[in-house]
Amino acid sequence: MPSNVFCNRTLNMKRVNYIGVDMDHTLVRYKSENFESLAYNIMREKLVANKKYPMFILDLKFQYNRAIRGLIIDRIRGNLLKLSRHSAIRLSYHGLSQIDYSKQNRIYKSTYIDLKDKSYDKIDTSFSIAFATLFGQLVELKDNKEKNNLPEYPTMAKDLNEVLDEAHRDGSLKSVVRKNLSTYIIKDPDVVKGIEKYLKHDKKFFIVTNSDFEYAKMLLEYAINPFLKGTKTWQNLFTFVIVSAKKPDFFFSENDFLKIDVNSGHHHQLKESLSPGVYSGGNANRFTADLGLEPDEILYIGDHIYGDIVRLKKDCAWRTALVVDELDEEVKGLKKAQPYIKKINSLMAKKIPLEIKIDNLISKRIEAGKTHHEAKIKSLIQRSSETDKKISPLIKKQNLLFNPYWGEVMRVGIEESYFAYQVERFACIYMARLSYLLDVSPRIYFRSAKRELPHERALSASHE
Ligand SMILES: [Mg+2]
Structure with missing residues (x-):
């Protein structure tokens, strides 16, 4: 049975004894x-209230499909960029308009983007969609009719970052979620069922x-408790619960663990070794050492790349699994795209030999210093461009199966996207949902496929 869990690096689940999960x-x-839309609304309101942006930005409408995960913001030029695995720009928008290929080349040449450069923002944080959409809309307004009423592009990007941070810090997002849990939170019985199955195999969760204790408790009571039998609560499923963890610092800092009394919510300094319970802060090294574990006995699963x-x-040397929410839609699109992909591949198989013939004839002509083969070259070029004309509508149809502005999350053209590169490099396994992993046997051995290098591929093609 094909699994919905995909493997980059071989992972033997029999070796994994502790499974850590991110919550949100x-x-x-x-x-x-719904959640991105909420962030979008709160950011807009804060721009007006705290940053004195004009009221008319409150009339902007949220568009969920205007951005996808893994895009990069060019703060200086007001552009949104989609990068290939080599950090080369392959698709870009200024405001809400696509930048055509020749202009894109003029602006960026063929440079690779250095993501350490402060002019660029990676939008792989939560609310990346809300952030990127609003930035694009504000740039569009600034360029068109509101030149004098909005700040420069870099200031807009900075302001957006600040209001988003504030929305997290001051509880404005959480307070809306708290009052409307069913609008924002999915109750998934499969997660609870899967954890209970893994517990029978002596796996610990x-x-x-990074959420605080009060918020975590509320979500866990809402999303987990209804699916537990008898007097069981979420606390029966998790040996340790670590809140306010300050990830990614948690993975490399020396932060202390504070023990939390679940009933009173009181915190106190932990002097002894870690024992099962609820904690605030802490760090991964201490966790691994106190439990006497080897790092590769721990698998950590999160959604934030x-x-x-x-x-x-x-x-830290824990094993990793990434939840990529968009993956189900992407796989669905890929299934539908298969007939187009097959046709494109067979047309390309016809086109490539034509190109080689054309180049060889032109080479001969140049080397001989004569004008012969003209008619032959002309007819081959004609056939090649007829093939192109058949390919381009197929590519358009294929693209329609994915995000209308940005295409696939994991690819850009035939190359892998920068996001896909990060997933492949850093996540041992990945899947659309936690429940997909919990659905497979806790004894599974995930094997990565052999990845062919170009010279190996050429060799195997020549032996076909
Ligand atoms: Mg998360």
Whole structure:
């Protein structure tokens, strides 16, 4: 049976004894469009109230499909960029308009983007969709009719970052979620069923979340408790619950653990070794050492490519799994695209030999210093461009199956996207939902496929 869990690096689940999960968007799923829309509204309101932006920005409408995960913001030029695995720009928008290929080349040449450069913002944080959409809309307004009423592009990007941080800090997002749990949170019985199955195999679960205790408790009571029998609560499923963890610092800092009394909510300094319970803060090294574990006995599952996965992989040797919410839609699109992909491939198989013939004839002509083969070259060029004319509508149809502005999350043209590169490099396994992993046997051995290098591919093609 094909699994919905995909493997980059071989992972033997029999070796994994502790399974750590992030809470928001991993253990507890959100209704993403509603949640992004809420962030969008709060950011807009804060721009007006705190940053003195004009009232008319309150009339802007949220468009969920205007951005996808993994895009990059060019603060200086007011552009949104989609990068290939080599950090080369492959698709870009200024405001809400696509930048055509030749202009894109003029602006950026063929440089690779250095993501350490402060002119660029990676929008892989939560609310990336809300952030990118609003930035694009504000740039569009600034360029068109509101030139004097809005600040420069870099200031807008900075303001957006500040109001988003504030929305997290001052509880404005959480207070709306708290009052409307069913609008924002998905209750998923499969997660609870899966955890209970894994517990029978002696796997231990723990939570590491940046959310505070009160918020975590509320979500866990809402999303987990209804599916437990008898007097069981979420506390029976998780050996450790670590809140306010300050990821990614958690994976490399020396922060202390504070023990939390679940009934009173009181915190106190932990002097002894870690024992099962609820904690605030802490760090991954102490966790691994106190439990007497080897780092590769721990699998950590999160949805945030940087905060949960990249820093973990760079700083501590736990195994990693990434939840990519968009993956189900992407796989559905890929299934529908198969007939187009097959046709495109067979047309390309006809086109490439034509190109080689054309180049060879032109080479001969240049080397001989004569004007022969003209008619032959002309007819081959004609056939090649007829093939192109058949390919381009197929590519358009294929693209319609994905995001209308940005295409696939994991690819850009035939190349892998920068986001896909990060997933492949840092996540041992990945899947659309936590429940997909919990659905497979806790004894499974995930094997990565052999990845062919170009010279190996050429060799196997010549032996076909
Ligand atoms: Mg999360």
